[in-house]
Amino acid sequence: MANALTKHKGFSLVELMVASSISLMALAVVSSVFLSGYRLNSQRSLQLMMAQDLNDALKMMKEDIVRAGYNEGKGSSFVISGAASSMVVHLEPPPPAVANCISYGYSDGTHSYYRSYYKSNNRLNVYTTQSANVSVSDLCKSGHSIFDYEKIDVDKFDVNTNVISKAGVTSNLITINIGISSKDNTFTDNKSINVQTRNWG
Numbered sequence: 026m027a028n029a030l031t032k033h034k035g036f037s038l039v040e041l042m043v044a045s046s047i048s049l050m051a052l053a054v055v056s057s058v059f060l061s062g063y064r065l066n067s068q069r070s071l072q073l074m075m076a077q078d079l080n081d082a083l084k085m086m087k088e089d090i091v092r093a094g095y096n097e098g099k100g101s102s103f104v105i106s107g108a109a110s111s112m113v114v115h116l117e118p119p120p121p122a123v124a125n126c127i128s129y130g131y132s133d134g135t136h137s138y139y140r141s142y143y144k145s146n147n148r149l150n151v152y153t154t155q156s157a158n159v160s161v162s163d164l165c166k167s168g169h170s171i172f173d174y175e176k177i178d179v180d181k182f183d184v185n186t187n188v189i190s191k192a193g194v195t196s197n198l199i200t201i202n203i204g205i206s207s208k209d210n211t212f213t214d215n216k217s218i219n220v221q222t223r224n225w226g
Contacts, residue, residue, distance in 0.1 A: 072212045075177060079205055082149065082171050083218045086142060086201060090114070090129065090220045097134030102224055105130045105139065107161040112197060113222050115161045116184055117143075124184040127199070128164035141165055144182035148174050149203065172205065180204040181215070189221070197222045 094102035094113025105128060108115035116124035126143035141152045141164035152168030172179065181204035186197045199222060204215040 068211065071176065071207055074173075075205060075207065075212055075214050078172055078177070079203060079214050079216055083201070083203065083216055087218050087220050089140060090127070090199065090222065092131045093129035093222050094224065095131040095133075097132055099132075103130050103132050103137070105159065105161050105164070111195070112186075113224065114186070114197065114199065115164070116186060117161070117165050120186055124186075125182055126165035127184045127201070128161055130159070139164060141168065142171075142182070143168065144179055147178040147180070148172070149179040149182050176208055178206050178208060180206055180213075195224050 094104065096103035102113050104110055104113060105115055108128070109119075114127055114129040117126040117128070118124055126141060128139070128141035130137055130139040132138070136155050137157070137159075139154050139156070139159045143150055143152075143165045145166075148170040149172060150168035151171055152164060152166070156163075181202060183202040185200045185202075187200075189196050189198050199220045200217060201220070202215070202217040204213065206213040
C-alpha cells in the first residue's frame with residue numbers, strides 16, 4: 026500500500042516553477058505578436074483613411090469649383106461682392122501670390138450659394154452659406170474642418186491660377202495643392218488637381 030502511494034505523488038515545486046515560466050514566456054510571445062499586428066493594422070487603417078479623405082476632398086472641390094460663376098437666367102457671370110469682376114473665383118491673397126483661400130459663388134436662379142476653402146491652424150476648412158449679404162471678407166473664416174483634425178494636420182494648401190484666353194473667351198486654370206500628415210508625422214500624403222473655370226458672361 027505504501028509503495029502505491031509513493032508512485033502517485035504530485036509535481037515538485039521546481040517542476041511547477043519551470044512549467045509556469047514556460048507558460049509565461051509563451052504568453053509574452055503571443056501577446057507581443059498580437060500587439061504588433063494590432064499596431065500595424067491601426068497604422069495601415071490610418072494611412073488608408075488619410076488617402077481616401079484626401080481624394081474625397083479634392084474630388085468634392087473639383088466638382089464644386091466648376092460651378093463657380095454660374096448665374097441662371099443672367100447674361101453675366103456670378104461674382105461675389107468685392108471680388109474682381111473679371112474672375113469668378115476670389116483668391117486671398119490675390120494673384121500672382123500663392124493663395125491659401127479660394128472663394129466663389131453661383132446662382133440657380135432662385136438661390137445664391139457661396140463657398141470657400143481655406144487653411145487655418147493646420148486645418149483645411151470649408152465654409153458655405155446662402156446668405157443674401159456676403160462679401161469676400163466674410164468667406165475666409167467661420168468654416169469647419171474637412172479632415173478629422175484630431176488625426177490629420179494640413180501642412181499645405183496652395184492655390185495658383187493662370188488666366189487662359191482662347192478665341193476671345195477668358196477662363197482660369199486653377200491648381201490646388203494639398204499636403205497632409207498624421208499627428209505623429211508617421212504618414213504624409215500630397216496631391217494636386219487642376220480645375221478650369223469658365224466665364225459664364
